[in-house]
Amino acid sequence: MHYLDNAATSWPKPDAVYTRMDAAFRQLFSPKRGTARAARLGASQLDDVRALVARILGADDPRRVCFMAGATHALNTAIQAFPLAAGDAVVMSAVEHHAVSRPVRKIARERGIRFHVVPYTDDTPFDLVAFEALLRDDPKIKLVATTHASNVLGSILPVAQIGALCRKFGKTYLLDAAQSAGVLPIDVESMGVDMVALPGHKSLYGPPGVGVLWIRDGVPLATYMEGGTGGDSGKHELAPTTPDGFEVGTIPLPQILALGEGIRWVFDTGLSTIHHHEIRLLSRLLDALATMPEVTIYGHRDVSRKTPVVSFNVAGFAPKPLGEKLFDDFGIALRAGFHCAPMAHESAGSAASGGTVRASLGWSTTDADVDALVAALKSLLASR
Numbered sequence: 001m002h003y004l005d006n007a008a009t010s011w012p013k014p015d016a017v018y019t020r021m022d023a024a025f026r027q028l029f030s031p032k033r034g035t036a037r038a039a040r041l042g043a044s045q046l047d048d049v050r051a052l053v054a055r056i057l058g059a060d061d062p063r064r065v066c067f068m069a070g071a072t073h074a075l076n077t078a079i080q081a082f083p084l085a086a087g088d089a090v091v092m093s094a095v096e097h098h099a100v101s102r103p104v105r106k107i108a109r110e111r112g113i114r115f116h117v118v119p120y121t122d123d124t125p126f127d128l129v130a131f132e133a134l135l136r137d138d139p140k141i142k143l144v145a146t147t148h149a150s151n152v153l154g155s156i157l158p159v160a161q162i163g164a165l166c167r168k169f170g171k172t173y174l175l176d177a178a179q180s181a182g183v184l185p186i187d188v189e190s191m192g193v194d195m196v197a198l199p200g201h202k203s204l205y206g207p208p209g210v211g212v213l214w215i216r217d218g219v220p221l222a223t224y225m226e227g228g229t230g231g232d233s234g235k236h237e238l239a240p241t242t243p244d245g246f247e248v249g250t251i252p253l254p255q256i257l258a259l260g261e262g263i264r265w266v267f268d269t270g271l272s273t274i275h276h277h278e279i280r281l282l283s284r285l286l287d288a289l290a291t292m293p294e295v296t297i298y299g300h301r302d303v304s305r306k307t308p309v310v311s312f313n314v315a316g317f318a319p320k321p322l323g324e325k326l327f328d329d330f331g332i333a334l335r336a337g338f339h340c341a342p343m344a345h346e347s348a349g350s351a352a353s354g355g356t357v358r359a360s361l362g363w364s365t366t367d368a369d370v371d372a373l374v375a376a377l378k379s380l381l382a383s384r
Protein backbone atom coordinates (compact mmCIF):
# COMPACT_ATOMS: atom_id res chain seq x y z
CA MET A 1 0.00 0.00 0.00
CA HIS A 2 1.09 3.57 -0.69
CA TYR A 3 -0.18 5.61 2.26
CA LEU A 4 -0.86 9.22 1.27
CA ASP A 5 -3.43 10.18 3.90
CA ASN A 6 -1.26 11.68 6.63
CA ALA A 7 -3.41 14.81 6.99
CA ALA A 8 -6.19 12.48 8.19
CA THR A 9 -3.91 10.51 10.48
CA SER A 10 -0.21 9.69 10.33
CA TRP A 11 0.74 6.09 9.67
CA PRO A 12 2.71 4.16 10.68
CA LYS A 13 3.71 5.52 14.08
CA PRO A 14 7.22 5.25 15.50
CA ASP A 15 7.67 1.86 17.23
CA ALA A 16 8.04 3.49 20.64
CA VAL A 17 4.46 4.78 20.36
CA TYR A 18 2.98 1.28 19.99
CA THR A 19 5.26 -0.16 22.68
CA ARG A 20 4.46 2.55 25.19
CA MET A 21 0.74 2.32 24.59
CA ASP A 22 0.75 -1.42 25.17
CA ALA A 23 2.94 -1.22 28.26
CA ALA A 24 0.96 1.62 29.82
CA PHE A 25 -2.33 -0.14 29.16
CA ARG A 26 -1.06 -3.26 30.92
CA GLN A 27 0.73 -1.61 33.84
CA LEU A 28 -0.74 1.70 34.89
CA PHE A 29 -3.90 2.36 36.86
CA SER A 30 -6.14 5.38 36.67
CA PRO A 31 -4.02 8.52 37.09
CA LYS A 32 -4.99 11.25 39.56
CA ARG A 33 -7.01 8.56 41.37
CA GLY A 34 -5.99 5.69 43.59
CA THR A 35 -3.09 5.20 45.92
CA ALA A 36 -1.30 2.34 44.17
CA ARG A 37 2.29 3.03 43.16
CA ALA A 38 1.37 2.53 39.50
CA ALA A 39 -1.35 5.20 39.69
CA ARG A 40 1.07 7.69 41.23
CA LEU A 41 3.73 6.82 38.67
CA GLY A 42 1.14 7.37 35.94
CA ALA A 43 0.37 10.84 37.29
CA SER A 44 4.01 11.90 37.22
CA GLN A 45 4.50 10.53 33.70
CA LEU A 46 1.39 12.43 32.65
CA ASP A 47 3.07 15.62 33.75
CA ASP A 48 6.17 14.73 31.69
CA VAL A 49 3.94 14.66 28.59
CA ARG A 50 2.38 17.99 29.58
CA ALA A 51 5.89 19.46 29.58
CA LEU A 52 6.59 18.00 26.12
CA VAL A 53 3.37 19.49 24.74
CA ALA A 54 4.20 22.87 26.30
CA ARG A 55 7.63 22.68 24.65
CA ILE A 56 6.18 22.02 21.20
CA LEU A 57 3.97 25.12 21.64
CA GLY A 58 6.72 27.35 23.04
CA ALA A 59 4.63 27.71 26.23
CA ASP A 60 6.27 27.94 29.61
CA ASP A 61 3.64 26.54 32.00
CA PRO A 62 2.78 22.84 31.45
CA ARG A 63 -0.19 23.19 33.84
CA ARG A 64 -2.02 25.11 31.10
CA VAL A 65 -1.96 21.95 28.92
CA CYS A 66 -5.28 20.08 29.17
CA PHE A 67 -5.67 16.60 27.70
CA MET A 68 -8.86 15.98 25.77
CA ALA A 69 -10.29 13.30 23.51
CA GLY A 70 -8.96 15.01 20.37
CA ALA A 71 -8.72 18.32 18.52
CA THR A 72 -12.48 18.29 17.92
CA HIS A 73 -13.14 18.03 21.65
CA ALA A 74 -10.59 20.78 22.34
CA LEU A 75 -12.07 23.14 19.72
CA ASN A 76 -15.62 22.56 20.94
CA THR A 77 -14.50 23.34 24.47
CA ALA A 78 -12.72 26.54 23.41
CA ILE A 79 -15.64 27.79 21.30
CA GLN A 80 -18.69 26.60 23.22
CA ALA A 81 -17.35 27.37 26.71
CA PHE A 82 -15.98 30.79 25.80
CA PRO A 83 -18.05 33.55 27.46
CA LEU A 84 -20.13 35.01 24.62
CA ALA A 85 -23.53 36.69 24.88
CA ALA A 86 -26.20 37.20 22.21
CA GLY A 87 -24.96 39.85 19.77
CA ASP A 88 -21.26 39.07 20.34
CA ALA A 89 -19.31 37.91 17.31
CA VAL A 90 -16.67 35.33 16.34
CA VAL A 91 -14.30 35.58 13.36
CA MET A 92 -13.06 32.55 11.45
CA SER A 93 -11.18 31.92 8.21
CA ALA A 94 -12.78 30.75 4.97
CA VAL A 95 -10.99 27.38 5.10
CA GLU A 96 -12.07 26.13 8.53
CA HIS A 97 -12.63 22.47 9.28
CA HIS A 98 -16.03 21.44 10.66
CA ALA A 99 -14.36 21.11 14.07
CA VAL A 100 -14.29 24.93 14.16
CA SER A 101 -17.09 25.98 11.81
CA ARG A 102 -19.79 23.67 13.21
CA PRO A 103 -19.44 24.75 16.85
CA VAL A 104 -19.40 28.37 15.64
CA ARG A 105 -22.56 27.79 13.58
CA LYS A 106 -24.16 26.04 16.55
CA ILE A 107 -23.60 28.94 18.97
CA ALA A 108 -24.85 31.29 16.25
CA ARG A 109 -28.02 29.23 15.78
CA GLU A 110 -28.75 28.57 19.43
CA ARG A 111 -27.36 31.58 21.31
CA GLY A 112 -27.62 34.49 18.88
CA ILE A 113 -23.86 34.81 18.42
CA ARG A 114 -22.85 36.36 15.08
CA PHE A 115 -19.87 35.26 12.98
CA HIS A 116 -17.70 36.72 10.23
CA VAL A 117 -15.71 34.74 7.65
CA VAL A 118 -12.49 36.37 6.39
CA PRO A 119 -12.12 36.05 2.59
CA TYR A 120 -9.69 33.60 0.95
CA THR A 121 -7.76 33.71 -2.30
CA ASP A 122 -4.96 31.29 -3.29
CA ASP A 123 -2.51 34.13 -2.96
CA THR A 124 -3.95 35.55 0.26
CA PRO A 125 -5.50 32.68 2.24
CA PHE A 126 -6.51 35.06 5.05
CA ASP A 127 -7.12 38.68 4.05
CA LEU A 128 -5.46 40.69 6.82
CA VAL A 129 -6.77 44.00 5.49
CA ALA A 130 -10.37 42.76 5.58
CA PHE A 131 -9.70 41.24 9.01
CA GLU A 132 -8.37 44.47 10.48
CA ALA A 133 -11.38 46.34 9.07
CA LEU A 134 -13.70 43.84 10.79
CA LEU A 135 -11.89 44.25 14.09
CA ARG A 136 -12.15 48.02 13.80
CA ASP A 137 -15.81 48.09 12.72
CA ASP A 138 -17.33 45.44 14.98
CA PRO A 139 -16.49 46.01 18.67
CA LYS A 140 -18.65 43.01 19.62
CA ILE A 141 -16.07 40.58 18.17
CA LYS A 142 -14.74 38.63 21.16
CA LEU A 143 -13.14 35.51 19.72
CA VAL A 144 -11.04 34.82 16.60
CA ALA A 145 -10.63 31.16 15.58
CA THR A 146 -8.47 30.06 12.67
CA THR A 147 -6.65 27.03 11.50
CA HIS A 148 -2.87 27.28 11.11
CA ALA A 149 -3.00 25.50 7.74
CA SER A 150 -5.87 24.32 5.56
CA ASN A 151 -6.41 20.57 5.70
CA VAL A 152 -7.72 20.74 2.10
CA LEU A 153 -5.27 23.10 0.38
CA GLY A 154 -2.24 23.07 2.64
CA SER A 155 -2.25 26.89 2.60
CA ILE A 156 -0.51 28.34 5.67
CA LEU A 157 -2.36 31.23 7.30
CA PRO A 158 -0.46 34.31 8.58
CA VAL A 159 -0.85 33.30 12.22
CA ALA A 160 1.65 35.75 13.73
CA GLN A 161 -0.03 38.68 11.96
CA ILE A 162 -3.49 37.48 13.01
CA GLY A 163 -2.23 37.14 16.59
CA ALA A 164 -0.68 40.64 16.50
CA LEU A 165 -3.99 42.13 15.34
CA CYS A 166 -5.87 40.21 18.05
CA ARG A 167 -3.48 41.68 20.63
CA LYS A 168 -3.86 45.17 19.19
CA PHE A 169 -7.67 45.01 19.37
CA GLY A 170 -7.85 42.97 22.61
CA LYS A 171 -9.44 39.82 21.12
CA THR A 172 -8.88 36.23 22.19
CA TYR A 173 -7.17 34.12 19.51
CA LEU A 174 -7.86 30.38 19.24
CA LEU A 175 -5.50 28.48 16.93
CA ASP A 176 -6.45 25.12 15.40
CA ALA A 177 -3.05 23.46 15.06
CA ALA A 178 -4.42 20.14 13.77
CA GLN A 179 -2.49 20.44 10.52
CA SER A 180 0.59 22.19 11.87
CA ALA A 181 1.65 20.62 15.18
CA GLY A 182 4.71 18.55 14.26
CA VAL A 183 4.80 20.11 10.77
CA LEU A 184 5.48 23.81 11.34
CA PRO A 185 7.07 25.66 14.25
CA ILE A 186 4.53 27.01 16.74
CA ASP A 187 5.31 29.66 19.32
CA VAL A 188 2.33 30.88 21.29
CA GLU A 189 4.23 33.91 22.60
CA SER A 190 5.57 35.39 19.38
CA MET A 191 2.38 34.38 17.53
CA GLY A 192 0.09 36.04 20.08
CA VAL A 193 -2.09 32.94 20.46
CA ASP A 194 -4.37 32.52 23.52
CA MET A 195 -5.65 28.97 23.05
CA VAL A 196 -4.33 26.12 20.89
CA ALA A 197 -6.12 22.90 19.98
CA LEU A 198 -4.19 19.96 18.60
CA PRO A 199 -4.78 16.28 17.93
CA GLY A 200 -2.37 13.59 19.06
CA HIS A 201 -2.76 11.28 16.08
CA LYS A 202 -1.64 13.41 13.15
CA SER A 203 1.88 14.83 12.85
CA LEU A 204 2.74 14.35 16.51
CA TYR A 205 2.57 10.62 15.68
CA GLY A 206 0.50 9.59 18.70
CA PRO A 207 -2.61 7.39 18.77
CA PRO A 208 -6.22 8.49 18.24
CA GLY A 209 -8.26 9.25 21.35
CA VAL A 210 -6.11 12.05 22.72
CA GLY A 211 -5.72 15.75 21.92
CA VAL A 212 -4.83 18.92 23.77
CA LEU A 213 -6.27 22.31 24.56
CA TRP A 214 -3.66 24.77 25.77
CA ILE A 215 -5.24 27.74 27.53
CA ARG A 216 -3.29 30.91 28.30
CA ASP A 217 -3.51 32.10 31.90
CA GLY A 218 -6.27 34.72 32.10
CA VAL A 219 -8.47 33.40 29.28
CA PRO A 220 -11.93 33.32 30.92
CA LEU A 221 -12.96 29.88 29.67
CA ALA A 222 -15.79 28.15 31.53
CA THR A 223 -15.86 24.39 32.07
CA TYR A 224 -17.42 22.50 29.17
CA MET A 225 -18.12 19.02 30.47
CA GLU A 226 -18.89 18.41 34.14
CA GLY A 227 -17.65 15.44 36.13
CA GLY A 228 -15.04 14.09 38.47
CA THR A 229 -11.38 15.04 38.33
CA GLY A 230 -9.96 12.73 40.97
CA GLY A 231 -9.05 15.78 43.08
CA ASP A 232 -11.52 18.10 44.79
CA SER A 233 -13.77 15.09 45.25
CA GLY A 234 -15.60 16.54 48.25
CA LYS A 235 -16.77 19.64 46.39
CA HIS A 236 -20.08 19.86 44.53
CA GLU A 237 -18.96 22.28 41.82
CA LEU A 238 -16.19 21.99 39.22
CA ALA A 239 -13.82 24.96 39.01
CA PRO A 240 -12.52 26.04 35.58
CA THR A 241 -8.88 25.70 36.59
CA THR A 242 -6.33 24.03 34.33
CA PRO A 243 -5.71 21.22 33.86
CA ASP A 244 -8.20 19.43 36.14
CA GLY A 245 -11.29 21.51 35.36
CA PHE A 246 -10.96 20.47 31.71
CA GLU A 247 -9.93 16.84 32.25
CA VAL A 248 -13.09 15.37 33.72
CA GLY A 249 -13.67 11.64 33.77
CA THR A 250 -11.01 8.97 33.51
CA ILE A 251 -8.49 10.29 31.01
CA PRO A 252 -6.81 7.95 28.48
CA LEU A 253 -3.43 7.54 30.13
CA PRO A 254 -2.06 4.92 27.66
CA GLN A 255 -2.85 7.22 24.72
CA ILE A 256 -1.36 10.24 26.47
CA LEU A 257 1.88 8.43 27.32
CA ALA A 258 2.08 7.07 23.76
CA LEU A 259 1.58 10.63 22.47
CA GLY A 260 4.55 11.60 24.63
CA GLU A 261 6.64 9.06 22.69
CA GLY A 262 5.41 10.54 19.41
CA ILE A 263 6.42 14.05 20.49
CA ARG A 264 9.81 12.79 21.74
CA TRP A 265 10.30 11.19 18.32
CA VAL A 266 9.50 14.52 16.61
CA PHE A 267 12.05 16.33 18.81
CA ASP A 268 14.68 13.61 18.30
CA THR A 269 14.20 13.55 14.53
CA GLY A 270 13.98 17.34 14.33
CA LEU A 271 11.08 19.39 12.99
CA SER A 272 13.23 20.84 10.21
CA THR A 273 14.49 17.40 9.13
CA ILE A 274 10.90 16.15 8.92
CA HIS A 275 9.85 19.32 7.12
CA HIS A 276 12.63 19.10 4.52
CA HIS A 277 11.76 15.49 3.76
CA GLU A 278 8.08 16.31 3.32
CA ILE A 279 8.65 19.46 1.29
CA ARG A 280 11.06 17.70 -1.09
CA LEU A 281 8.37 15.09 -1.80
CA LEU A 282 5.70 17.78 -2.05
CA SER A 283 7.76 19.48 -4.79
CA ARG A 284 8.21 16.15 -6.56
CA LEU A 285 4.45 15.57 -6.55
CA LEU A 286 3.50 19.12 -7.57
CA ASP A 287 6.08 19.15 -10.39
CA ALA A 288 4.78 15.85 -11.77
CA LEU A 289 1.10 16.87 -11.54
CA ALA A 290 1.90 20.20 -13.23
CA THR A 291 3.00 18.31 -16.37
CA MET A 292 -0.46 16.71 -16.69
CA PRO A 293 -2.92 19.06 -18.42
CA GLU A 294 -5.91 17.01 -17.23
CA VAL A 295 -5.03 17.70 -13.59
CA THR A 296 -6.26 20.81 -11.76
CA ILE A 297 -4.36 21.61 -8.58
CA TYR A 298 -6.14 23.76 -5.98
CA GLY A 299 -4.43 26.25 -3.72
CA HIS A 300 -0.99 27.81 -3.94
CA ARG A 301 1.84 25.90 -5.67
CA ASP A 302 4.68 27.54 -3.73
CA VAL A 303 5.93 24.85 -1.32
CA SER A 304 7.22 27.46 1.13
CA ARG A 305 3.60 28.53 1.71
CA LYS A 306 2.13 25.04 2.09
CA THR A 307 2.00 22.03 4.33
CA PRO A 308 2.57 18.74 2.44
CA VAL A 309 -1.04 18.49 1.25
CA VAL A 310 -2.14 18.53 -2.40
CA SER A 311 -5.78 18.74 -3.47
CA PHE A 312 -6.49 18.07 -7.12
CA ASN A 313 -9.07 16.92 -9.62
CA VAL A 314 -8.65 15.00 -12.86
CA ALA A 315 -10.78 15.89 -15.89
CA GLY A 316 -13.35 13.21 -16.57
CA PHE A 317 -13.25 11.70 -13.06
CA ALA A 318 -15.36 12.61 -10.03
CA PRO A 319 -13.21 12.77 -6.89
CA LYS A 320 -14.89 10.03 -4.82
CA PRO A 321 -14.86 7.26 -7.47
CA LEU A 322 -11.34 8.31 -8.48
CA GLY A 323 -10.15 8.00 -4.90
CA GLU A 324 -11.74 4.57 -4.60
CA LYS A 325 -10.21 3.40 -7.89
CA LEU A 326 -6.79 4.61 -6.82
CA PHE A 327 -6.99 2.39 -3.78
CA ASP A 328 -8.74 -0.62 -5.33
CA ASP A 329 -6.58 -0.83 -8.47
CA PHE A 330 -3.29 0.74 -7.36
CA GLY A 331 -3.15 0.40 -3.56
CA ILE A 332 -2.95 4.16 -3.06
CA ALA A 333 -4.65 5.25 0.16
CA LEU A 334 -5.75 8.88 0.17
CA ARG A 335 -8.91 10.86 0.70
CA ALA A 336 -11.53 12.20 -1.70
CA GLY A 337 -14.51 14.51 -1.22
CA PHE A 338 -14.92 17.54 1.03
CA HIS A 339 -12.51 16.53 3.83
CA CYS A 340 -14.89 17.98 6.49
CA ALA A 341 -14.16 21.50 5.21
CA PRO A 342 -16.72 22.56 2.59
CA MET A 343 -15.87 26.27 3.06
CA ALA A 344 -12.35 25.56 1.76
CA HIS A 345 -13.83 24.05 -1.42
CA GLU A 346 -16.23 26.96 -1.83
CA SER A 347 -13.23 29.30 -1.47
CA ALA A 348 -10.92 27.42 -3.83
CA GLY A 349 -13.51 26.57 -6.49
CA SER A 350 -13.79 22.81 -6.02
CA ALA A 351 -17.24 22.63 -4.37
CA ALA A 352 -19.17 22.12 -7.61
CA SER A 353 -17.03 19.14 -8.59
CA GLY A 354 -17.80 17.34 -5.30
CA GLY A 355 -14.56 18.34 -3.60
CA THR A 356 -11.12 17.05 -4.50
CA VAL A 357 -8.77 14.11 -4.25
CA ARG A 358 -6.27 14.89 -1.50
CA ALA A 359 -2.80 13.42 -1.18
CA SER A 360 -1.07 14.24 2.09
CA LEU A 361 2.54 13.31 2.73
CA GLY A 362 4.32 12.48 5.94
CA TRP A 363 7.58 11.22 7.36
CA SER A 364 6.91 7.68 6.11
CA THR A 365 6.21 8.83 2.53
CA THR A 366 8.84 7.84 -0.04
CA ASP A 367 9.67 8.85 -3.61
CA ALA A 368 8.14 5.53 -4.65
CA ASP A 369 4.80 6.45 -3.04
CA VAL A 370 4.67 9.76 -4.89
CA ASP A 371 5.72 8.13 -8.17
CA ALA A 372 3.08 5.42 -7.72
CA LEU A 373 0.34 8.06 -7.51
CA VAL A 374 1.60 9.84 -10.62
CA ALA A 375 1.92 6.57 -12.57
CA ALA A 376 -1.59 5.50 -11.49
CA LEU A 377 -3.09 8.79 -12.70
CA LYS A 378 -1.26 8.45 -16.03
CA SER A 379 -2.48 4.91 -16.43
CA LEU A 380 -6.10 5.90 -15.67
CA LEU A 381 -5.92 8.77 -18.12
CA ALA A 382 -4.43 6.54 -20.82
CA SER A 383 -7.17 3.91 -20.43
CA ARG A 384 -10.07 6.40 -20.57
Ligand SMILES: Cc1ncc(COP(=O)(O)O)c(C=O)c1O
Nearest residue numbers: 070071072097099147151178199
Ligand atom coordinates in the same frame (compact mmCIF):
# COMPACT_ATOMS: atom_id res chain seq x y z
C1 LIG B 1 -7.80 21.50 10.39
C2 LIG B 1 -8.39 20.42 11.26
N1 LIG B 1 -8.99 20.77 12.40
C3 LIG B 1 -9.53 19.86 13.23
C4 LIG B 1 -9.49 18.52 12.93
C5 LIG B 1 -10.12 17.55 13.87
O1 LIG B 1 -9.17 16.66 14.40
P1 LIG B 1 -9.68 15.33 15.13
O2 LIG B 1 -10.53 14.60 14.12
O3 LIG B 1 -8.43 14.61 15.44
O4 LIG B 1 -10.45 15.70 16.32
C6 LIG B 1 -8.88 18.10 11.74
C7 LIG B 1 -8.89 16.67 11.35
O5 LIG B 1 -8.76 16.31 10.21
C8 LIG B 1 -8.32 19.08 10.89
O6 LIG B 1 -7.72 18.74 9.74
